[in-house]
Each structure stands twice: as C-alpha cells, then as structure tokens.
Amino acid sequence: MTDTNAATAASVPLAPGGLPLLGHALPLLRDPLAFISSLSGYRGLVRVRLGPTSAVVVCDPDLTRHVFLNDRVYDKGGPIYERIREVIGDGLSTCAYPLHRRQRRLCQPSFHPARLTGYSAVFARASRLKAASWHDGDVLDITQEMMTLTTRATMETMFSGALPAETMSRALSDTAVVVSAFFRRMMTPAALRGVPTPGKRRYDHARHRLSATIEGIIAERRADPTDHADLLSTLVGAVDEESQDGQRQLSDGELADEALTFFLGGMETTAITLAWALHLLATHPDVQQRLRAETDGVLAGGDLDAAHLPSLGLATRVVTEALRLYPPAWMMTRRLRQDAELGGVRLASGSTLVLSPYLLHRRGDLFPDPDRFDPDRWLDAQPDRATYIPFGAGPRKCIGDQFALNEAVLALTAVVARWKLSPVGEEPFRPKVETSLSSRGLLLRVADRRQDDAGGTGGPQRHAAVPPQGTACPVDHRAARGAASPRSDAAPE
Ligand code: HEM
Numbered sequence: 001m002t003d004t005n006a007a008t009a010a011s012v013p014l015a016p017g018g019l020p021l022l023g024h025a026l027p028l029l030r031d032p033l034a035f036i037s038s039l040s041g042y043r044g045l046v047r048v049r050l051g052p053t054s055a056v057v058v059c060d061p062d063l064t065r066h067v068f069l070n071d072r073v074y075d076k077g078g079p080i081y082e083r084i085r086e087v088i089g090d091g092l093s094t095c096a097y098p099l100h101r102r103q104r105r106l107c108q109p110s111f112h113p114a115r116l117t118g119y120s121a122v123f124a125r126a127s128r129l130k131a132a133s134w135h136d137g138d139v140l141d142i143t144q145e146m147m148t149l150t151t152r153a154t155m156e157t158m159f160s161g162a163l164p165a166e167t168m169s170r171a172l173s174d175t176a177v178v179v180s181a182f183f184r185r186m187m188t189p190a191a192l193r194g195v196p197t198p199g200k201r202r203y204d205h206a207r208h209r210l211s212a213t214i215e216g217i218i219a220e221r222r223a224d225p226t227d228h229a230d231l232l233s234t235l236v237g238a239v240d241e242e243s244q245d246g247q248r249q250l251s252d253g254e255l256a257d258e259a260l261t262f263f264l265g266g267m268e269t270t271a272i273t274l275a276w277a278l279h280l281l282a283t284h285p286d287v288q289q290r291l292r293a294e295t296d297g298v299l300a301g302g303d304l305d306a307a308h309l310p311s312l313g314l315a316t317r318v319v320t321e322a323l324r325l326y327p328p329a330w331m332m333t334r335r336l337r338q339d340a341e342l343g344g345v346r347l348a349s350g351s352t353l354v355l356s357p358y359l360l361h362r363r364g365d366l367f368p369d370p371d372r373f374d375p376d377r378w379l380d381a382q383p384d385r386a387t388y389i390p391f392g393a394g395p396r397k398c399i400g401d402q403f404a405l406n407e408a409v410l411a412l413t414a415v416v417a418r419w420k421l422s423p424v425g426e427e428p429f430r431p432k433v434e435t436s437l438s439s440r441g442l443l444l445r446v447a448d449r450r451q452d453d454a455g456g457t458g459g460p461q462r463h464a465a466v467p468p469q470g471t472a473c474p475v476d477h478r479a480a481r482g483a484a485s486p487r488s489d490a491a492p493e
C-alpha cells in the first residue's frame with residue numbers, strides 16, 4: 001500500500017554536477033565510478049538526470065534488497081536492459097516479470113548441482129590447457145586470455161566438445177564488439193542510436209553473426225537427440241510441468257535467446273572477474289605466495305580437478321574479494337510496473353531505479369578499509385546478503401553464480417600452480433567502465449615456476465620463494481572514488 005503522506009520523487013535530492021540539457025550524462029560517461037562513488041554520501045535515494053529522463057539511485061543496502069526481492073513491482077527494465085534486449089530478445093535475464101517464472105523454471109535444471117560437477121571437470125581441463133599455453137616471461141593481455149578461456153569453457157559446457165577454432169574466434173570477436181557497444185548505446189540518445197556510423201555497422205554485423213553462430217549450433221543439436229549432459233541438452237529437454245498441458249518446451253527462438261543469454265551473461269563477467277583476481281594477486285605478492293602454498297598443498301603434484309574445489313579456501317576468498325572490489329555488474333536498473341513507495345518516497349509507475357553493487361561494496365561503514373584487497377576479511381564472515389551483491393539478489397539473482405565461482409576458483413588455481421604473476425609498468429591500472437567493470441587492456445607478466453625449481457628457489461612442490469616486495473595496490477582507487485567522498489534468496493516479500 002502506498003502511504004499518501006509519503007514524499008514524491010521530486011523531493012529526492014538531485015545529485016550535484018548536472019548540466020541543463022545533458023543532465024549527468026557527461027560525468028557518468030567521463031568517469032562513471034567517480035560519479036557513482038560520489039553518491040555514497042546519500043544514505044537513501046538520490047536523483048540523476050540523463051538528458052530529458054531521470055533515474056533514482058538507491059544508495060541504501062536494505063532498500064536495494066527490497067527492490068531486488070520485489071520483482072513484481074520493480075521489474076527488469078531501464079536503459080541497460082533495453083539495449084541488451086536488442087541482442088538477446090526475451091531471454092531469462094531480460095524478460096519482463098510475467099514471463100520470468102516460467103523461463104527460470106525451464107532453465108534451472110541446467111544449473112542443478114549434479115550438472116555443475118560435470119561442468120567443473122570441463123573448467124579444470126580448460127584452465128590447465130590455458131595455463132600450459134604460456135611461455136616464461138610472456139606479457140599477457142590477461143583479459144583477452146581469460147576471455148578465450150571462459151569462451152572455450154562456456155562453449156564446452158554449453159555445447160559439449162570444442163568448437164572449430166574458426167567458429168570459436170569468430171564468436172569471441174563478435175562477443176567483444178557487442179558487449180563493448182552496450183554501454184555506449186545506452187548513453188546515446190534514442191534519436192542518434194540508429195545513425196549508421198562505422199561503430200553501429202560493426203555492432204549490427206557482430207550481433208547478427210553471433211546469433212547465426214548460435215542458431216547453427218542449435219539446429220545441429222535438434223537433429224541429434226542424444227543427451228550430451230551439457231547445458232544445451234538440458235535446455236532442449238526442459239519441460240514446464242506447470243504449463244497448461246504440463247508438456248510445454250522451449251521453442252527454437254526461445255532456445256536461441258537462452259543460449260545467447262548464457263553465453264553473453266557468463267563469458268565476459270567471469271573473464272573479467274578472473275582478470276581482476278589475477279591482477280590483485282600480481283600486485284599483492286604476499287597473498288599470491290600464500291595462494292601458491294595452498295595450491296601446492298592441495299594438488300600435491302597431481303592434476304587439478306573438480307574434486308579439489310572444497311579445499312581451495314584462499315582461492316575462493318580471493319575471488320569473493322575480487323568480486324567485491326570489481327563487481328562486473330557494477331550497476332543495474334529496474335523499472336516500476338506500478339506506483340510504489342520506497343524509503344518513504346512515492347515513485348510513479350514507469351520510474352527508473354539504479355542499483356549499484358560498486359557503490360555499496362566501497363562504502364567504509366559497510367566494509368572497513370573498503371579499497372583494500374583483503375581476502376581474509378571473508379575468513380570468518382559469510383558475505384552479507386544485503387551489502388555484498390555481485391550476483392544481485394532475489395528471484396532475478398544470477399542463475400550462473402555457482403557455475404561462475406567454480407570456474408573462477410579452478411582457473412585461478414591452475415594459473416597459480418604453474419606461474420608467478422607480476423604487474424607490467426608503474427602506472428596504476430584503471431577499470432574501463434562499460435556495461436561491466438572491464439579490465440580491458442590489463443597486462444600481466446608470467447614467470448614459469450619450474451624455472452625456480454631448476455634454480456632451487458622454490459616451485460610447485462616446494463612453496464615458491466617470496467616475490468619482490470611492495471604490496472601497495474597500484475589500482476587508482478582514489479581516482480575511481482572521485483572528489484567526494486550466498487545463496488538462497490527469499491521469495492518476494
Ligand atoms: C562472475 C560472473 C558473473 C557475475 C558477476 C554475474 C552477475 C549477474 C548479476 C548481477 C545478475 C542480476 C542482474 C539483475 O538483477 O539485474 C545476473 C543475472 C544472470 N546471470 Fe549472471 N553473472 C555471472 C556469471 C554468469 C554465468 C556464468 C551465467 C550463465 C552461464 C550467468 C547467467 C545469468 C542469467 C541467465 C541471469 C538472469 C537471471 C534471471 O533473471 O533469472 N551469469 N548475473
């Protein structure tokens with residue numbers, strides 16, 4: 001029920017720095033993290049303007065959780081999802097509330113724990129292969145490397161078996177073009193979005209070709225009814241028992257949308273998480289050394305496999321902390337399906353809300369010393385469901401959260417088992433803010449630990465020597481902060 005005495009959205013404070021016509025588009029485009037962090041001083045709601053439209057940013061963890069849990073009122077929508085819908089239609093992550101429950105029921109079996117075990121075996125193998133492909137002294141574009149790893153792993157778990165190299169590299173480059181265009185297109189006024197610039201042509205070409213690649217794979221699978229125990233088989237065989245005749249399955253078009261959703265939703269986010277985690281290890285040699293010790297102890301000279309996952313405590317905490325500092329989905333949007341009251345403010349149907357894990361994860365009152373990389377903050381503490389939200393929450397929480405965590409922990413372990421990581425250059429590395437918090441362009445140097453073995457300074461069986469000193473994190477968090485200052489979620493309340 002809406003309280004008629006509640007204030008209206010017009011009474012919500014307007015963020016400073018807006019311009020008459022553009023609103024806050026310029027600071028948001030120029031330095032989105034600085035802008036979003038500058039709002040953390042507002043403890044409830046704050047308004048921002050993007051050209052003629054305005055949105056309300058939710059700065060409070062309990063209000064954020066309330067919005068997540070009540071998807072009947074606060075539906076998927078807003079500029080990010082409108083752009084993503086251009087590519088994946090009404091897939092699970094973009095569909096509106098009335099379609100969502102059924103789609104989630106159909107997709108959920110693909111992420112059943114029994115299936116996850118099989119996927120983790122694929123992750124372990126793909127990670128070992130990736131780690132074995134580097135050479136001592138290589139300087140790596142680590143995001144690109146992790147993208148090829150997660151593309152391969154996603155393709156194999158989704159479509160069982162490696163795809164031809166040419167299909168793989170085409171899918172990879174098309175995905176990169178599509179994903180990096182989302183944020184730019186979100187910020188571009190509607191009237192200019194259709195202008196056939198070279199960038200728009202590249203984007204259209206990439207999204208059509210990516211869809212065609214996925215549809216081709218699905219057509220092959222439809223012709224072959226064997227259960228391949230992969231994600232696509234589960235989707236093809238999924239039956240909605242709550243449908244009218246209890247038999248309803250996904251159509252070809254729905255299948256393509258879901259496959260593309262998993263592909264786009266899972267690949268880049270996990271690759272970025274891994275790149276940030278490796279970067280944090282490279283710049284915090286003390287943690288890296290401890291992780292090497294954990295890895296060597298757990299593997300005991302054998303090959304990494306999925307059964308090692310429960311023993312990889314520090315690797316799991318490193319991934320958890322990387323997701324706190326650099327949540328790939330740094331902001332999400334919602335659109336009101338009806339009038340509602342939030343935090344004592346009346347909001348009209350159609351209003352846009354912005355939710356930001358980055359804003360909450362960097363608040364000093366919620367996370368002591370919030371800019372510090374400290375995996376041990378998770379030693380005795382379970383992530384709090386209201387303040388730690390890299391996967392969102394509620395009915396729309398990431399369906400691939402455990403899939404991604406398993407993949408990231410195994411990949412991190414495979415890399416550390418074989419390589420020492422160090423940063424390249426002195427300059428702090430700044431995130432590239434797009435729809436996701438990207439690590440694009442991040443370089444890392446790898447040194448073969450077996451060289452240490454030969455020199456007798458350490459190595460896989462002997463806990464490697466301490467790398468060079470200097471644990472200050474070279475990521476420019478201050479610049480990002482600007483001048484101003486798991487699991488099971490309840491059903492909707
Ligand atoms: C570290 C990696 C990942 C991160 C940080 C991440 C983050 C998120 C977040 C924040 C949401 C909720 C968005 C919102 O409420 O607006 C979400 C939803 C979703 N994610 Fe992920 N994700 C990751 C990996 C994956 C993977 C591996 C898959 C699939 C294989 C996946 C598939 C999805 C899907 C389908 C949804 C929509 C769920 C629904 O609406 O029911 N994600 N993800």
